[in-house]
Amino acid sequence: MALRVYDLAGAEPERRFSPYCWRTKLALKHKGLEFDTIPWRFSDKDVIAFSGQGRVPVMLDGDRVLSDSWNIATYLEDTYSDRPSLFRGDGGRAVTRFVNAWADSILVPNIVRMTVTDIFAHLDQRDRPYFRESREKRFGMPLEKVITTRDADLLSFRKVLEPMRVLLATQPFLSGERPAYADYIAFGCFQWARCISTLPLLLKEDPIWTWRDRLLLAFEGYAGKAVGYPV
Numbered sequence: 639m640a641l642r643v644y645d646l647a648g649a650e651p652e653r654r655f656s657p658y659c660w661r662t663k664l665a666l667k668h669k670g671l672e673f674d675t676i677p678w679r680f681s682d683k684d685v686i687a688f689s690g691q692g693r694v695p696v697m698l699d700g701d702r703v704l705s706d707s708w709n710i711a712t713y714l715e716d717t718y719s720d721r722p723s724l725f726r727g728d729g730g731r732a733v734t735r736f737v738n739a740w741a742d743s744i745l746v747p748n749i750v751r752m753t754v755t756d757i758f759a760h761l762d763q764r765d766r767p768y769f770r771e772s773r774e775k776r777f778g779m780p781l782e783k784v785i786t787t788r789d790a791d792l793l794s795f796r797k798v799l800e801p802m803r804v805l806l807a808t809q810p811f812l813s814g815e816r817p818a819y820a821d822y823i824a825f826g827c828f829q830w831a832r833c834i835s836t837l838p839l840l841l842k843e844d845p846i847w848t849w850r851d852r853l854l855l856a857f858e859g860y861a862g863k864a865v866g867y868p869v
């Protein structure tokens with residue numbers, strides 16, 4: 639039976655924007671595993687209560703229930719070890735863990751600050767009150783106020799990406815000649831923004847743009863075909 643992934647969706651069921659779910663979906667593609675995705679919304683906490691927590695991705699592999707994208711990636715790597723590797727060895731796994739921490743602590747907060755009203759605008763009506771209340775509590779201000787510094791935030795965000803830019807100027811993927819999980823972690827963040835916002839996070843002349851294009855085309859254009867904006 640195909641694996642199943644609960645995948646965050648907007649008002650339109652095919653608008654799938656979670657950066658963490660993108661990591662998992664691309665990890666599954668990399669492993670060549672068949673999977674189905676199930677659209678999930680913030681209000682559907684009860685639907686994934688069986689996983690013992692309230693966030694997606696949640697993945698089902700037969701009767702195994704997994705949550706947390708990093709945990710899912712290590713499970714896939716260890717369980718399907720005869721398939722293409724997500725980490726390429728222990729050293730790769732350790733360094734990829736750094737990329738995971740960097741994406742979670744730097745990329746995600748920077749992107750959410752610039753796109754939080756775009757996320758809100760794409761949510762199902764049922765999700766809006768919860769999202770507004772929980773995120774306004776987190777930011778300590780109305781969502782509309784969070785994005786008022788967006789132009790300046792965008793310029794500093796592009797500077798934060800400098801280490802990626804330097805690396806990608808000399809090799810096609812973060813993981814070298816071929817993509818691996820480190821690429822999917824970072825890519826998931828850009829894909830998230832692209833699915834819900836017209837904000838041009840990247841400029842066409844940026845090597846990161848070219849890298850992102852390679853990943854949009856990977857796996858027969860799986861991510862490139864997703865509902866989103868051509869930015």
Ligand SMILES: N[C@@H](CCC(=O)N[C@@H](CS)C(=O)NCC(=O)O)C(=O)O
Nearest residue numbers: 656657658692693694695706707708
């Ligand atoms: N550390 C988790 C984070 C997962 C996460 O935060 N997912 C978000 C969607 S992008 C979520 O489900 N949020 C539920 C909520 O905010 O109530 C992972 O890597 O999977």
